[in-house]
Amino acid sequence: MLPWIQLDAASIPGGGGELRLKQRGTEFSIMLGTNELMNSRLSGSEEALATLSWERIKERQRPHVLIGGLGMGFTLRAALSVLPADARITVAELVPAVVDWARGPMAEVYKGSLDDPRVTVHVGDVAALIERSRAAFDAILLDVDNGPEGLTRESNDGLYDYAGLRAAKAALRPKGVLAVWSQGPDQGFTRRLSTIGFDVKEEHIRAGRKRGARHVIWLATNGPAAAKTTSQPKANTRPPRPRG
Template identity: 85%
Template sequence: MLPWIQLDSAPIPGGGGELRLKQRGTEFSIMLGTNELMNSRLSGSEEALATLAWERIAPSKRPHILIGGLGMGFTLRAALAVLPADAQVTVAELVPAVVAWARGPMAEVFKGSLDDPRVKVHVGDVASLIHTYRHSYDAILLDVDNGPQGLTRSANDGLYDYAGLRAAKGALRARGVLAVWSSGPNPGFTRRLGTLGFKVKEEHVRAGKKRGARHVIWLASPDGGDGAAQP
């Protein structure tokens, strides 16, 4: 079997540790410590994040989609495959090196998706876009950290707490959807969404096409309510 070769490493802003990009033949892996965050052979749940969200908002005219987390581009590619030609896709990636890897050693994995005229890349925290732009997005797709139970940095928790979810709700257009990827279930997060007035559906999808761990995707649609006050 071919050995893994480390191609590069990059710090996560805010003291979240160090990402390592590794390659074995045509396979790529992004690691954080001993945890594999993503692998180029397992794309099923990341693709489902995009396709399930689009099913909720289709057909939307000139849809604007915000993707939090570039990763290996599977969510982006799946979104581009189903979105119309007049769509706009903003991808926010916190770690500059991940964007560089997408255009460099992993270019074959991304298959030119970053050059699609519908795509704009924002190198920075997706939270800043969510808090800045109100009623701007038809869908917000979050694949940040490990989901609501993060691994990399505590600042990511702000995406999934009450304040972060209220901001996401305010950033969505009418009939919009917040889609959140997670490595596993989180009943507390489900309750939080419901408390804030989201109509929530949980989808359990395989990491691979027909195999791999089961991941969770929340599809949360605002119903117009602000939810009960919470700390």
């Protein structure tokens, strides 16, 4: 078997550790310590994040979709395959090196998706972008960290607590969809989505097309405003686990 070769490393802003890009033949892996965050051979659930969301908004004219987390580009490529020519896609990626990897050693994996005229890359924190947006997006797709229970960066938790979900709700247009990828289930997060006023559906999708672990995708449709619940604590039902 071919050995893994490390191609590059990059620090995660905010003290989240170091990402390492590795290659073995045509296979790529992005690691955080001993945890594999993503692998170029497993893309099923990331693709479903885009296609399942599109089913919810496919009647929209000139849809605008925000993707939080570039990863290996699987969600972006799937979105481009279903969204119309007049769509706009904003991809927010916190780590500049990940964008460089997409245009450099992993260019074949991305297949030119970043050069599509529908795509704008925002290098920065997706949470900050959501916070300053109002009724801007038809869909927000979050594949950030390990899901609602962060693995790489504590500040990612702010995307998934009550304040973060209210910000996402405000950033969505009426009946827009918030889609969230997670390595595993989280009942507390499901409750928070419902409490905020989202209409929630939970999907379980295999990492690979026919094999691999089952990942979770929440599809939360923007509904009427809910009562304030800032005093309710965030549930912590499971420890963070590596993707794969």
